[in-house]
Amino acid sequence: MTAPSPNGASVTTTSSATRPVALAVEGMAVTYSGILEVCSDVTIDVRRGEALALIGESGSGKSVTVLAVTGLLGRGGAIVRGSVKLDGEEISQLSERERRGRKLLGKRIGMIFQNPSRALDPVFTIGQQLNEALRLTGLSGKAELRAKGTEWLRHVGLPDPEEALDRYPHQLSGGQRQRAMIAIALASEPELLIADEPTTALDVTIQAQVLNLIRRLQRELNLALVLVTHDFGVVAAMADRVAVMYGGQVVETGTVDEIIRRPRHPYTQALLASIPTGHAGARIEALAGSVPHAASMPSGCRFHPRCPSAIPTCQTREPILEPNREGRVMRCLRADELGHQNG
Amino acid sequence: MSSLIQVRETAPERRTSRTLAIFKALVKDPIGCTALIILTVVLALAILAPFVAQFDPLVQNRRAILQPPSLTHWFGTDDIGRDVFSRVLYGTQISLLVGLMVVVITMIIGGLIGMISGYFGGWVDMIIQRIVEALDTLPSLVLSLFIAAMLGPSVRNVIIAVTLAQIPRFVRVVRSETMKIRGHDFIAASRVIGASPLRIMLTHGVPNLMPTMLVLGSLAFGIAIMTEAALSFLGVGTPPPNPSLGTMLSQGTRFIGQAPWLIIFPGLMLTISVLALNLIGDALRDVLDPRNR
Amino acid sequence: MAEAQTLFSLDDVSVRYPIRRGFFQRVVGHVGAVDGVSFDLRRGETLALVGESGCGKSTLGRAILRLEEVAAGTITTAGKQLVSRKELARKAQVVFQDPLGSLDPRWTIGNLIGEGIDVHRTATGAARDAKVRELLGQVELPSSAFHKFPHQLSGGQQQRVAIARALAMRPELIVLDEATSALDVSVQAQILNLLKDLQAEYSLTYLFISHDLTVVGQFADRVAVMYLGRIMEMGDAAEVLAAPRHPYTRALLASSLKVDPDMRIDRVPLLTGDVPSPRNPPSGCRFRSRCPLAQPACADLRHHMITAANGRQAAACIANGDL
């Protein structure tokens, strides 16, 4: 593997639209125990070499979405509607065994979790856990595995990679653990990398290091990246495109520029307004209320109880995710009117 | 980030009704419900023994010895013609009494020592822990046997012996639980508010320890009943003519081949009582876990 | 500012956690969590404490609340050092990061908020309940919350309860230990606004512990940047964040991401390495193991604060020429 290309950034935005779609989720709904619909109508797609950020408040269904894609929903969870296509292949209804059989788990999809201290098995060495992933690439033999493992750890920038193979997770610092986690996720050479709040547990200085690493590797390996976060700073720094989630639905998608500079959906706008600006003493425009729970979803537009621009119809009619007049994809009954007003 | 939960519009709960709430939750829990029913039946039989039993458990019907179970003697009679059914009922009474006393005393003493040990730490903790460790080195039955032998067989001494053997476990668990609770921010918040250690222990410590104590207590109850039986079996427990379940088992062993009812019924009662208490413990563990409420 | 304006005064405060080992729990060493920190908390101001995880922010806050013993140095209140626990309770209160963990799960909201009133016996019976309801109103919670249990509230509401509980003591200082970092931005904004309103109404002083520099820039009057138990830089928040002086402050500021699509991650200047363990911090300037400007002489640098003309303080630094 080679050193990161220093100026890949400028290439991305222009050429991404022509690349093949790696992951396409359409109208996906997820329930737990068949009753609790925690995600309904999630539509996202990611292309090779592209980074998609999923953003939204806590409980808006970001994690559930990515778990559904990987098939790790856990007990009681199931995709009940919609489709999930990986490289055009429908995978939404596959069992875990079938997913393993088709090398979906590990081999084609890599995953990084929020808390690196909890996502690494404390009683196995980094090397042992790395080997589980490396074996999926057909590698075997102690020496070979070791060599490849060392290479990966060097690649993610762990000091003393050879030695780090024999370390246990608790012997590494938080940042190092997340690097090891990344190495393990990438070791099976997936095409799609999913990172669920990969840096929330880390300090800002370490966060910058890790995000930088993820971005660099994504470029190098031409990965499709789905990055879950609730930090617009991370979105601005990492994403090519953004999907904003609320109440288990995607409410707006667009390029990072569009979403941050010219948000259209009232929710996106309110969310952005809630972020402190750093200007001393300025009052923040707080978005009142909190995310509704899956068990008590409002009717109509799910955001209407908190929406400053809500009109009576919002209570009854369910908006769908569609492009508005100016071509911005969003889920709002007043998409066309509001667009300009707030732009 | 932990997912935030919406305000659930439930009826306002009051502190005074918590016991009732726990009870209600127990009734709703399938295991808890089963356990409560069994325990209620056992308890009722034991407490109402004077009314349920047709015979005096101590009176010898010298003309009807070793009768197999029949309509008159539901569980048969023993070797001097006492009604086994009545004896089982009264034996359960004694067993439950011993268990209850042991649990109450252990909860108070063990809980107190454990809390002091866990809250204050330092050398007090060190000394308590070492004593507990020394006591814990001996298998509990050996320790009980020893104390019971020293004190002589009597119900009171059985209670002392079993309690002493149970206390270490309580102290250990309560201590570690106290330490866990002490680390919580809400304890720090109370300290900042100016609450005294005693107040904190009583108002925050005890209620938060209660689930652990109750679960531990219900298990200890079962263990106490079994230990009482074991001690009585070994001849250092409840003295005759009192019908302790263990004494009955021990007496019944002489007739294993000829009169199995002497073994089966007391043992069954013993098992059912312990089972009910274990089940209550299980159910309480689920019900009292704040995560489940 | 005048002496009378000083609420708490910290002079060369150090806090150490003992490391215990073995059968007799002997103390085999210490974690120097806070090391020689001095500053004044002025009445009515918001002083922010920022720094990476483990740098001793919480410990310092806890030391002021006397939840940790001070190993060296003094913390004085209005010139006095010894105040009783109960007196201190009326001077300083706290709101912790984890809203659920700082509320006893077995207590109702009413009792949680009323605990201070009960302990200090400032009111009883109906008067006490009325006071609690009043507090509920002040933190914008419905009075139906009175009989609820903490887990029945949302995170933001829980944090409001914690604030109400602190307010019940009518304190002068509230230590906000990452009081909003567990919350969503929208809820964080609500809480920050509430805190601002309360500060204005009751002329509260805040010690605002955070690691989000943007929030600090907006919320705090002054800021103290900590690293491995020491203050590296301190001064007016706007000034420090606009023109950081110490290399550590600069690195910290540079690493924190802005909501600006032009600031792509590959443009962010990276600070290398991890925070060293406070058990055996580097000698001299503690930042030198990660400092891009480090020189061999940094290993022998004695830590002390240099005060500039405008009242800004920065730790001695060879690269800066501050010696």
Add this chain to the structure above:
Amino acid sequence: MIVFAIRRAVLGVLVLVAVALMVFVTVRLIPGDIVNQQLAEAGAVTPELLAEKRAAMGLDKPMHEQFLVWAGGMVRGDLGLSLWTGRPVAAQVGTALLPTLQLSIIAIAMGALVGIGAGVLAALWRGTAGDMVLRMMSTVFLAIPQLWLGLLTLTGLALIGYYIPLPYRSFATDPWANFQQVIFPALALSLGVAAALSRLTRSAMLEVTGADFIRAARARGVSSSGLYLGHALKNALIPVITLLGTQFGNLLSGTVIIERIFNVPGLGNLLFEAVANRDYTVIQAAVLTYGLITIVVNLLVDLSYGLVDPRIREARS
């Protein structure tokens, strides 16, 4: 690790000394003494004879002197002579220890095997009928007192006309007879262990399977067997080992009863008789042996934590 083991062993000895002192004092508080027992059936015993015999055994000396004599012997590795048999206590305790250890080891091994197996299965089959059956069985088995179980086994065997061969034979002299003698009491002992272990294993497995690292392992395509037997079980092992340690203690309690029921000449029987005879030296040695077993087991448990969990291993070195 070795340093840790040595340190723990030394501390164990300290605890034993405390136990020894406790036992030494309390045995002498039990009313009656060995001389009463030895001369129980004597037709014509004079008070002088009683005093003479007491003096011969040193029972007339003040208690602290007796303790020093005994402790001195202990330090030299001499447990003294049995007051009752006049034979070396060490040999007596040694022969009695063997069957007790054999019983408990077999019981704990069977219990662990069955219990952990059933626990893993129940966790795997979570929510199914199989899980229900296993859980119900373990709950019921946990409630059956060993005392009753032993008696029932004996009754059952009598009813089907099977007789455990007697007398007791050690494994070395007659393995087959020894097997028949040990297997039933061991079974009676192991049932509770298996029940307790299966319950704990199940809940520990379920707790672990909810952990992030299991999800992470699934995400990198680890097979279910690898997940359950590799990641989950190894992580669930710490509480299981802890319970195994406490169960060994319970088991030792159980042997006292079971040895009596099945007539196994073990430590429990020895202790019981020694108490009946007021054979102080044997009581002290037997109790200390129990203490020693517990301490060794605890040490093994502690050491095995280190084997399973690198964090613990590290904290010790």
Add this chain to the structure above:
Amino acid sequence: QDKHGGKVVINVHADAPNFDPLASTEFAVHSRLGLAMNRLVEWQTGDDIGYGQFVAKPGLAESWEISEDGLTYTFKIRDAVWQDVAPVSGRAVTSADVVATYEAILAGGVQKGLLSAVDTITAPDDKTVVITLKRRNVVLLQNLAHQNMWILPTEAFDGGYDRNTTVIGTGPWILTADEVGVATRYVRNESYFGKDENGEQLPYLDEVEILPIKDLNARIMAFRSGQVDIWFGPLNMTQMEGLKQALPDMQDVQTTANTQSELYLNPSFEPFASLEVRQAMNLALDRLGLGEVVRGGGGIGGVVGPALNTQTLPEEERIALYGTPDHEKAKALLADAGYPDGFTFEFTVLNYGEEFVREAEWIQQDLAEIGVTAEIKMVDTVAGQALGKEGDFQAMFLMMSPFAEADEYFTSHYLPGAVRNYTGIDDPALTAMIEEQQGIMDVAERQEKIWEIQRYVYENIQNPLPIWAAVLLHPAQADIRGWHPMITQGFPSLPEVWVED
């Protein structure tokens, strides 16, 4: 059939703590020693001899002579050799061995009391032992045949070997192994002096094994499964019936126990100071019912236990005195004594096993009928004996030692300071009568005296109250022949036991 050969397994319910006959009176020791050792005088056994009947038979003494005044006993030692065990290794038995043994006993053996009348013991030659007495003692012969009067070689006393572990005797079998909790094993002693009536060399059996099975059920199982040939130890009738069902052909040998339960009433507890109260208690007890239900057999107790069938009062008389409860009369007596409403006392019961506890429970219910409440306090036997010696009890229920002579009953119970005189009886008239009977050489005359003493005790002392001598069951497997259980320990009939094919 040639009776020689074969093996018999006996079960004795306890381990031998050691093999030193001088150290304890433990039955487990002496019952085992009997297979390997002899006494100077032995107990005769046979079909026509009762279980508790002492008929002297030559042991190591071939013959003996008693002087006219009854003060000098001259024993002729037979030609016998010690077992071929080092360090004695088959040397001939001499009078020195006998003297050494008795002197050791006098110096500190538990049997010391049995020789209390002895003045000197001398050995004029290798084969003669002369014993002189301080006063006449007609029970001396029986004392020498007592169950723990085993003769040991001189080496046992001069440090030649350890009596605790090594057993060297002249008896029919050689003890080869003793594994605690497992078995005591014996093989035939080829050089045993005994011959049967046809002059055939005894013993018949090649091997004997004694199994210490402590648990009753295990014992029953062992017998039922044929792993035990001869039963020795507690067994009740119900269990016996169970055994019989399983083994219809087995031999059901029953005797009356040489021990009996006794109820001590301590006069330091006020009501029991009154003879009337003690008589009332006696009248309250339904001993025959107790014997039938609890024990399923045996004999009603007496001042001298019923096993000594020639010395105890005749059965009808014992029934008249002890076996005819009369609650009305008892209540009247209580009222006379000032306790019309009865009283409550602490009933200390020594734990001699389940049946014994049942007896106590039986007594408790009987006493309740006359308004006397007994609160049972269980203690173990050792603690009980200590309490007894200190007089620290109100009423105590225990099992008497296995005595084989009326004299033993008298001297241990009624002489001031005697070991079983727990209630401090000091009646000069009684003491005189007891001393007198020791010197009556005429058998019939002595018997009269013994009866007189017993009646005297009933009338004037009534303490302790004799209760019941249990039935002793000695089942043996069907193929065992020549088995005669005997009151004395050491299985005296065992040399003549043989196994039928």
